[in-house]
Amino acid sequence: LMQGALEKLVPLAPDSWIPGGVPDPLIARKHGLIGSPVSRLDGAFKVQGQAPFAAEFRFDRMTYAALAYATVARGRVASIDSAAAEGAPGVVLVMTHRNAPRMNTPAVFGSSPSAVGPSDLPIFQDDRVHWNGQPIACVLAETQEQADHAASLLAFTYDEEPSTTTLEGARAAGTEQGVMMGRPLLNKIGDADAALAAAPHSVDHLYRTPRHNHNAIEPHAATIAWVDDQLHIHDASQMVTQQAQTVAEVFDLKPDQVRLTSPYVGGGFGSKGLWDHQIIGAAAAKLCGRPVRITLSREGVYRVVGGRTLTEQRVAIGAQADGAIDALIHTGMAVMTPHNSMPEPFTLGTQSAYASPNITLQVKMAKMNMLANTFMRAPGEAVGTFALESAIDELAVELGMDPIDLRLRNEPDRDPVSGLPFSSRNIAEAWRRGAEAFGWNERSATPGTRRDGEWQVGMGCATGTYPYYRMPGAEARITLTLQDGAIHAKVEIAAAEMGMGTSTTTAIVAAERLGLPIEQVEVAYGDSAIPGAIMAGGSQQTAAIGGAVIAAHNALVAELLKLAGNDSPLAGLSPDEVGSEGAALCKLDDPGRRESYASILGRAQRDQVSVTQAGSPPLELMHWSMHSHSALFCEVRVNAVTGETRVGRFLGAFDCGRILNPKTARSQFRGGIIMGLGMALMEETQFDERNGRIMNPSLAEYHVPVHLDVPEIDVIWTDIPDPHTPMGAHGIGEIGITGVAAAVANAVYNATGRRVRDLPITLDKLI
Numbered sequence: 001l002m003q004g005a006l007e008k009l010v011p012l013a014p015d016s017w018i019p020g021g022v023p024d025p026l027i028a029r030k031h032g033l034i035g036s037p038v039s040r041l042d043g044a045f046k047v048q049g050q051a052p053f054a055a056e057f058r059f060d061r062m063t064y065a066a067l068a069y070a071t072v073a074r075g076r077v078a079s080i081d082s083a084a085a086e087g088a089p090g091v092v093l094v095m096t097h098r099n100a101p102r103m104n105t106p107a108v109f110g111s112s113p114s115a116v117g118p119s120d121l122p123i124f125q126d127d128r129v130h131w132n133g134q135p136i137a138c139v140l141a142e143t144q145e146q147a148d149h150a151a152s153l154l155a156f157t158y159d160e161e162p163s164t165t166t167l168e169g170a171r172a173a174g175t176e177q178g179v180m181m182g183r184p185l186l187n188k189i190g191d192a193d194a195a196l197a198a199a200p201h202s203v204d205h206l207y208r209t210p211r212h213n214h215n216a217i218e219p220h221a222a223t224i225a226w227v228d229d230q231l232h233i234h235d236a237s238q239m240v241t242q243q244a245q246t247v248a249e250v251f252d253l254k255p256d257q258v259r260l261t262s263p264y265v266g267g268g269f270g271s272k273g274l275w276d277h278q279i280i281g282a283a284a285a286k287l288c289g290r291p292v293r294i295t296l297s298r299e300g301v302y303r304v305v306g307g308r309t310l311t312e313q314r315v316a317i318g319a320q321a322d323g324a325i326d327a328l329i330h331t332g333m334a335v336m337t338p339h340n341s342m343p344e345p346f347t348l349g350t351q352s353a354y355a356s357p358n359i360t361l362q363v364k365m366a367k368m369n370m371l372a373n374t375f376m377r378a379p380g381e382a383v384g385t386f387a388l389e390s391a392i393d394e395l396a397v398e399l400g401m402d403p404i405d406l407r408l409r410n411e412p413d414r415d416p417v418s419g420l421p422f423s424s425r426n427i428a429e430a431w432r433r434g435a436e437a438f439g440w441n442e443r444s445a446t447p448g449t450r451r452d453g454e455w456q457v458g459m460g461c462a463t464g465t466y467p468y469y470r471m472p473g474a475e476a477r478i479t480l481t482l483q484d485g486a487i488h489a490k491v492e493i494a495a496a497e498m499g500m501g502t503s504t505t506t507a508i509v510a511a512e513r514l515g516l517p518i519e520q521v522e523v524a525y526g527d528s529a530i531p532g533a534i535m536a537g538g539s540q541q542t543a544a545i546g547g548a549v550i551a552a553h554n555a556l557v558a559e560l561l562k563l564a565g566n567d568s569p570l571a572g573l574s575p576d577e578v579g580s581e582g583a584a585l586c587k588l589d590d591p592g593r594r595e596s597y598a599s600i601l602g603r604a605q606r607d608q609v610s611v612t613q614a615g616s617p618p619l620e621l622m623h624w625s626m627h628s629h630s631a632l633f634c635e636v637r638v639n640a641v642t643g644e645t646r647v648g649r650f651l652g653a654f655d656c657g658r659i660l661n662p663k664t665a666r667s668q669f670r671g672g673i674i675m676g677l678g679m680a681l682m683e684e685t686q687f688d689e690r691n692g693r694i695m696n697p698s699l700a701e702y703h704v705p706v707h708l709d710v711p712e713i714d715v716i717w718t719d720i721p722d723p724h725t726p727m728g729a730h731g732i733g734e735i736g737i738t739g740v741a742a743a744v745a746n747a748v749y750n751a752t753g754r755r756v757r758d759l760p761i762t763l764d765k766l767i
């Protein structure tokens, strides 16, 4: 999506080039709110139970939905026996493809900037089954329990068709070049095969990662009502505007006939988008003429909501004795469905990782009949860094070098694939600070030599990386209101909050720009009625919001100067000489020359001023290679008797530009690292290979880290602003998970001498 949008941009001539839009004075100075820890403004509402989530909204005469899921991987529904369900207590409606209203197929993600459909499949429009777990019937009843019971009474028979439900079967059927948003996932620089063959030292291994399913604490849910010809959806969404537009197209509505709100979301990680359940719920509500609440059970999330696909990756590296890399090969395959738009682009992080004159990167795709893939926190980089950073560790062993020294020896001075200079890359500083804080010098270079009773102790490290993005399309409206002598600011922005602190950080940025206390700034978001479009994806939302707030503030300054007129102490100044401070406009280099907002509005006999402005186009992405980086350190204890791995300590040193809110940033980094620990040690979707059914659709059988699995996690950061982004900040939402699995695997090797290249690192692989 990013790349499609960028292709429409034309780079500026170098002499007119203003990186990242208007350079922001906030980058240069550091005081006030930016960089000071602010608690989440929605935190108190959430812990007091006052924040309404999607499944907590009520409508009069509401009905409750339950879904039935297909039990074959591919074929047709031959018969449906719904008599018992229809006669069950409280049942209002049984909807299947036979009686569902006619609807358009949702436009699949990436097919246009607003399209966020889960796949290119029609929903409840025919008898076809495309995956084991596909919803094939929906029961509405007066209570959730009645709906669940009635759904259990439905009986189906199928005409099964041949399906591919194993990796070997998918491979045998043939692989094809992976394509991400229209671009092949293929990079070739020089001749990596020849350089690998000629290199005096090399490693060449296969790494495997399993399928992962989403487990946000809030299962997916929507409360849906038709009011006349308006469709209201209270949803849990990280792409509010885009979902409303895609749903409008499904039901042949004008965009303003769908109102989708999502003020609070209990975690998304890439999964809180449009799936079958919102479409089914809206269709059922239309058919029965009553509002519908549709809440996926935890099992339902596994059946309906896509996850991260499995990968098989080869990393081969050739190097000189001094560690200089001559050849870097990172290739392999991932699996998609025949109706999907989401490969797992595991080579993206490798593109800018290490200097090498010869590089080959390629992702190939095989096809399986399964639930569609989707984004999961750092799609691509999370699993790609496991393979790459494990291989770097293996090369360090081969060379007898310290793995940090080996990485620093191969720091590129510009992007090896794109050739662009880096906007900001302080990874060496992150390694230096991290190694000191963690005590890396206490590591034994020889594996299997530290022991504490039954426990073998080891240390490992890895680099994490995630690109900087900023999607175009963000707009902000700022309204200043003068009431009883006090100024109140409202910032409206079409952003999504899924619990990571976006609304708080937006308030910080707006308050700092406007020179107002944060208590006087209100942020409205999570509502499709707000103009503009951003989504909480690609770790880019805060940069996009910042760009729009900066642009809107600049427009506000110009508007206020006009209102101030010739009687103001600011008369004669141009907008770019003027900023905000202390609820006033002031001359930037002479802050004593000022007039308060209240005074300007009062003299102009206005009680309100409002501006709407779009952020500058993200041209910075065309001129620099832009990334967040991290240096990760892990200490593990592996039990020599049971093979159990416990993570003892973890430290992440991050280089992500200016950190805007240290409090929420620390949580984001820690949360990402914890998700990475799950990827390293536990998470694995298990398929029944006979029929493609997910066998462990619950938190009892699909393991994620619990509190006792999570050690003390330190996070530190360089806090060096990137001069080419709005506010100097990079994204921080996804980088936390990247590199973590490799840091754990490398520590396990250091502890035991055993190299596990196949996630998760369960105890059976260590005994």
Ligand code: MOS
Pocket: 238, 268, 269, 270, 271, 375, 376, 377, 378, 379, 536, 537, 538, 539, 734
């Ligand atoms: Mo993310 S996986 O871009 O929510």
